[in-house]
Amino acid sequence: MPSPPQSEPRTINVDYLARVEGEGSMKVVVRDGTIEEVEFGIFEPPRYFEAFLRGRRFFEAPDITARICGICPVAYQMSSAHAMEMAAGVTVDGMLRELRRLLYCGEWIESHVLHVFMLHAPDFLGYESAIHMAADHRELVEMALRMKKAGNRLVQVLGGREIHPINVKLGGFYSVPSRADLQSLVEELEWCRDAAIKSVGVVAGLPTPQIEMDFEFVSLRHPSEYPFNEGRIVSSKGLDIDISEWNDYFREEHVERSNALQGWLKSGGAYHVGPLARYANNYELLSPLARKAAEDAGIGPVVNNPFQSIVVRAVETVFAIEEALRIIDAYEAPKVASVPVIPKAGIGHGATEAPRGLLYHRYEIDSEGLIVEAQIVPPTAQNQPTIESDLRAVLEANLELSDDDLQWRLEQSIRNYDPCISCATHFLRLDIDRG
Amino acid sequence: MSDKPRLAVFKFASCDGCQLSLLDAEDHLLAVAEAVEIANFAEASRDITPGPYDVSLVEGSITTPHDAERIREVRRDSKFLVTIGACATAGGIQALRNWKDVRDFTSYVYANPQYIETLSTSTPVKNHVEVDFELRGCPISKEQLIEVVSALLHGRRPNIPSFSVCVECKRRGTPCVMVAQGIPCLGPITQAGCNGLCPAYERGCFGCFGPMESVNAASLTGKWMEMGVKSSDVVRALRTYNAYAEPFREASDAIAATE
Numbered sequence: 116m117p118s119p120p121q122s123e124p125r126t127i128n129v130d131y132l133a134r135v136e137g138e139g140s141m142k143v144v145v146r147d148g149t150i151e152e153v154e155f156g157i158f159e160p161p162r163y164f165e166a167f168l169r170g171r172r173f174f175e176a177p178d179i180t181a182r183i184c185g186i187c188p189v190a191y192q193m194s195s196a197h198a199m200e201m202a203a204g205v206t207v208d209g210m211l212r213e214l215r216r217l218l219y220c221g222e223w224i225e226s227h228v229l230h231v232f233m234l235h236a237p238d239f240l241g242y243e244s245a246i247h248m249a250a251d252h253r254e255l256v257e258m259a260l261r262m263k264k265a266g267n268r269l270v271q272v273l274g275g276r277e278i279h280p281i282n283v284k285l286g287g288f289y290s291v292p293s294r295a296d297l298q299s300l301v302e303e304l305e306w307c308r309d310a311a312i313k314s315v316g317v318v319a320g321l322p323t324p325q326i327e328m329d330f331e332f333v334s335l336r337h338p339s340e341y342p343f344n345e346g347r348i349v350s351s352k353g354l355d356i357d358i359s360e361w362n363d364y365f366r367e368e369h370v371e372r373s374n375a376l377q378g379w380l381k382s383g384g385a386y387h388v389g390p391l392a393r394y395a396n397n398y399e400l401l402s403p404l405a406r407k408a409a410e411d412a413g414i415g416p417v418v419n420n421p422f423q424s425i426v427v428r429a430v431e432t433v434f435a436i437e438e439a440l441r442i443i444d445a446y447e448a449p450k451v452a453s454v455p456v457i458p459k460a461g462i463g464h465g466a467t468e469a470p471r472g473l474l475y476h477r478y479e480i481d482s483e484g485l486i487v488e489a490q491i492v493p494p495t496a497q498n499q500p501t502i503e504s505d506l507r508a509v510l511e512a513n514l515e516l517s518d519d520d521l522q523w524r525l526e527q528s529i530r531n532y533d534p535c536i537s538c539a540t541h542f543l544r545l546d547i548d549r550g
Numbered sequence: 551m552s553d554k555p556r557l558a559v560f561k562f563a564s565c566d567g568c569q570l571s572l573l574d575a576e577d578h579l580l581a582v583a584e585a586v587e588i589a590n591f592a593e594a595s596r597d598i599t600p601g602p603y604d605v606s607l608v609e610g611s612i613t614t615p616h617d618a619e620r621i622r623e624v625r626r627d628s629k630f631l632v633t634i635g636a637c638a639t640a641g642g643i644q645a646l647r648n649w650k651d652v653r654d655f656t657s658y659v660y661a662n663p664q665y666i667e668t669l670s671t672s673t674p675v676k677n678h679v680e681v682d683f684e685l686r687g688c689p690i691s692k693e694q695l696i697e698v699v700s701a702l703l704h705g706r707r708p709n710i711p712s713f714s715v716c717v718e719c720k721r722r723g724t725p726c727v728m729v730a731q732g733i734p735c736l737g738p739i740t741q742a743g744c745n746g747l748c749p750a751y752e753r754g755c756f757g758c759f760g761p762m763e764s765v766n767a768a769s770l771t772g773k774w775m776e777m778g779v780k781s782s783d784v785v786r787a788l789r790t791y792n793a794y795a796e797p798f799r800e801a802s803d804a805i806a807a808t809e
Contacts, residue, residue, distance in 0.1 A: 133596035160563040166655035167646040185567020244595030264576040278567040278689040289753040
C-alpha cells in the first residue's frame with residue numbers, strides 16, 4: 116500500500132548564521148503546518164581547552180582560558196582566577212576586588228553595546244548590518260561606537276588591552292592603575308551614562324515581536340550587589356546553591372538530532388542564563404539610574420519576552436557605567452597589586468557573570484600547582500535547549516510569514532541570546548552530517 | 551555591486567578576537583566601510599555575497615578535513631589572502647594537540663568521540679595554501695590591521711616591524727623587567743606589535759606575537775634556566791599561542807628532549 120501523499124515540507128535552512136560570534140547554523144522543517152524539526156546547530160571546530168589545560172600551571176589558566184573567547188575574555192579570566200584562588204584558599208578583597216568589578220564593567224559595556232547596536236538592533240529595523248543601518252541612522256551608530264570605545268578603553272587601561280587583557284593575575288593584578296589613570300576616564304564615562312540612558316529609550320521603542328515564555332532564570336545572586344564575580348547560584352523557580360554544588364544540580368545531555376551537549380537542570384528543565392536572568396533575579400540591586408531607565412522603558416522587574424533582551428542589555432549597560440563611575444570615585448590605589456596565591460592540592464570553583472550569562476569553571480590542582488582536571492561550562496552551551504524551545508514557539512506563532520521573513524525572525528530570536536559559539540564549542544559535541 | 555574593493559573575513563578554529571578587532575576599530579570602522587565593500591563578514595552582516603574578493607582576512611587555524619578544503623576555496627576566491635592572528639599564522643593554542651594523541655583529547659572532552667571529525671593537528675593557513683601577508687598577534691593589533699588593509703588597497707607593502715618587543719620597551723622607556731626585576735621575559739625573541747605591553751604592566755612578555763626574525767631562542771632559554779626557571783616551565787612558556795611556530799617549536803622540543 117502506498118502511503119498517503121504528503122505535501123512538500125517547508126524547510127528553512129541557514130548554513131551560516133550571521134551576526135553571532137562563531138560558526139552556527141539553523142534548520143527548521145514544517146509539514147502541513149506541523150513543526151517536524153527545529154535545530155540550532157554548531158559546526159565550530161573543537162579546540163580542546165579542558166584537555167590541554169591538564170598539566171599546565173594553575174596560574175596560566177586566566178591567560179589560556181581567555182583565548183576561548185575574544186569577546187568575553189575577562190569572564191574567562193575572572194571565573195578561572197576565582198576558581199584557582201578558591202583551590203588555594205585565598206580571598207581577594209578590598210580595592211583589588213573592586214578593580215575586578217571595574218574590569219568586568221568595561222567588558223559588559225563593550226560587549227553589550229556591540230551586541231545591542233552592531234549585531235541585534237539591525238534585526239528590529241530590517242537592516243542586514245549596523246553598517247547598512249548607519250546609512251540611515253548614522254548618529255545612532257556613531258553614538259554606539261563611542262560607547263563601545265569607552266568600554267574598551269576601560270578594559271584597556273585596567274587590563275592592558277581590550278582583547279585578551281594581560282593584567283589579570285591570581286591574587287589580583289600585575290600592576291594597578293593610579294587614581295589619576297582612572298580619573299581620566301570619568302568625563303567620557305559620564306557622557307556614556309547619558310548616552311546609555313538614551314539608548315534604553317531607543318531600543319525600547321523598536322518594533323518588538325511579542326511572545327511570552329515561561330523561563331527558569333539562572334544567575335548569580337549576591338546579598339548587596341548586582342552580580343559580577345560573586346554570589347550564590349539561584350533560579351527564579353527556587354534553586355539556591357553554593358557554586359561548589361554545580362555538578363549536583365546541573366547536567367549536560369546528548370539529545371538525538373541535536374548537535375550539542377545541552378545544559379539542563381537535574382531536576383528536569385531547560386533554563387535561561389544571561390541578562391534577562393540576572394535582571395529577574397537581581398532587579399532590586401540595580402543602580403538607581405538603571406532601574407529608572409527600566410521603569411521609563413516600561414519593562415517590569417521580570418521580562419519574559421526574549422525579544423526584549425535588547426532592552427535589558429541596554430539597562431545593564433547603564434548599570435555597568437554607573438557602577439564603574441562609583442568604583443572610580445571611591446578608588447585609592449592599593450598598596451600591593453596582588454596577594455600571594457600559594458598552590459595546594461584541591462578543587463576550586465569559579466562562577467561569574469559573562470555578558471551573555473553564567474560561566475562556570477571547576478579545576479582540580481595538585482600540590483605543585485599543576486592542573487589535574489578542568490571543566491568549563493559556558494553560557495551559550497547552557498542556553499541551547501532554551502534557544503531551541505524559543506525557536507519552536509516563534510515558529511508556531513509566525514507560520515504565516517513568508518520564508519524570507521520567517522527565516523529572519525528565527526535568526527533574530529537566536530540573536531536574542533547573543534550566542535557565543537566559539538565559547539560553547541570547545542566542549543560541545545560535534546556531529547556533522549556531510550551527506 | 552559597487553566598484554569599491556571587496557573585503558571578506560573568514561573564520562576557522564579561533565576565538566573570534568582578531569576579526570573583532572575590525573569592529574573594535576571604532577574610529578575607523580565607518581571609514582573602512584565607505585572605502586571598501588564589506589562583501590562577506592558574517593560576524594557583522596547577514597549580507598554575504600560570493601567571491602571573488604580583493605582582500606580576504608582569514609582568522610583561525612585548520613583543524614578539520616572540511617576546513618582544509620574550505621581554505622582552498624577561500625584562496626581561489628581571493629586576490630590577497632591575509633592571515634590575522636596567532637591561530638591563522640601559527641596554529642594557535644589549539645596546536646598543543648600536535649604534541650599529543652588527539653584521540654585522547656577527544657575522549658577527555660567529548661562523551662561521544664565517534665561523532666568528532668577532526669584532524670590530528672592544528673596548523674597554520676600557510677601549510678595549506680599560499681598566503682600573501684601574515685599579521686601576528688594573540689590578538690592582532692587593530693592599528694596593524696588597518697595598516698595592512700590600507701597598504702594592500704593602495705598597492706604598497708604593509709609597514710609592519712619584524713624586530714623584537716625589546717625595541718618597543720626601549721622606545722616606551724620601560725626598564726627591562728628581566729634585568730631590573732629578574733622577571734623571565736620572552737620579549738627578546740618575540741616580534742613587536744603590542745607596544746611592549748606586558749613589561750609596562752610589570753610582567754614578562756609571554757609571546758603573543760610569536761617569534762621575531764632570526765631568533766636566538768637557546769640563548770634566552772639558557773638565561774631563564776640560569777635565573778632558576780625549571781626546564782619544564784620553559785617548555786610551557788614556549789608552548790602557548792604560537793607554540794607551533796617553528797623557532798618556538800624547535801626550542802621547546804630541544805629542551806623537552808633533555809628532560
